Amino acid sequence: MIIQTHIVDLATPTGIMRCYVHRPEGDRAYPTILLYSEIFQQTGPIERSARLMAGHGYAVVVPEIFHELNPIGTVLAYDQAGSDKGNSDKASKSVEGYDTDNQAMIAWLGDQPWCNGQLGAMGFCIGGHLAFRAALQSQVKATACFYPTDLHSNAIPNLPGQHSMDRLADISGELLMFWGKQDPHIPAAGRALVYQKLSEAELNFSWHEVNGQHAFMRDEGLRYDAQLAMRGYQLALDLFSRVLA
Template identity: 65%
Template structure:
């Protein structure tokens, strides 16, 4: 399926969020994926993945997750400098900022004729965590979280009771959680902790 790509600058309580949109280049309305990048924002691999999903009939939104902390259009390199800056940004932005970003994107989606109202989320690395975070919104019916980081520890700033794993009861959709067996970002004991806590809920 042919696709088209463009962007929207979405207003959020913490500033304008450049959001890249990849969608089918045909008439109609389609389900939406909120697609969260790693700490590097929309790099080439993220853009290619978004376009691939769009070619299968989805509207894919890729927000600049650290829009408050960087000029519009910033893409960090897959190098030491990029990792250092991205990790610094991760430690600087609290989860409430991601929540208001999600609300703003969902409201944007509701206003687009090419979106049919069905919304899911996915992401990689910190983006996996942010897809998990997006699932707190009732409009998000499912989230695919690929090697989501920092779910097991208090790294991303948050207010008391607002850590993502403390909000499990607010997730009403489905979760797909995927980690690599040899990924040393998330220790085995952390995966066991997340697995146990998820199994204590009604989440499917």
């Protein structure tokens, strides 16, 4: 499929949020995936991930996850300064802001002729957590979380009872959880805790652990593992084609 890309600036309760829309050419309606970036926002690797998914017959929307804290169009570099700024933004944003961002996107998608109303979510690193957060919205039917950070901890600021793992009863769709066993940000004990809580909540989820480091799906840098990335994308495509078809 040939992909078209356009930009939309959405109003949210916390300010204007730029979204990048990647979708097949033409006016046909497609299932739509909310795709959440790493702390660096829509870098080259994130854009390529979005276009890869769009090329399989999906409209893909990539929001700027820290729009309240940066000028519109900000992309952080994959270096120490970029990491420091992204982690500072992660610590500064209220967790409720992610929910209102999701609600704004879902409401807007309801008016788009190219969205058929079948919604999924996916993301990487903090974006994996934000995809999980999107699954709290009842309209999201399938979610793929790639090495989601901070699910096992309280690192994302929140009010009591507002951490994502405290709200599992709000998740009605299917989850795909994909982890690297050599990921220092999500140790084995943390993964085990997430698995335990998802199981106790009797959620519909699949669980995959591979021999990969953090960010092994990012196609830049020394940690990229093309074979594992391909496996992850295929699992996500299988999930979305089955649930959102």
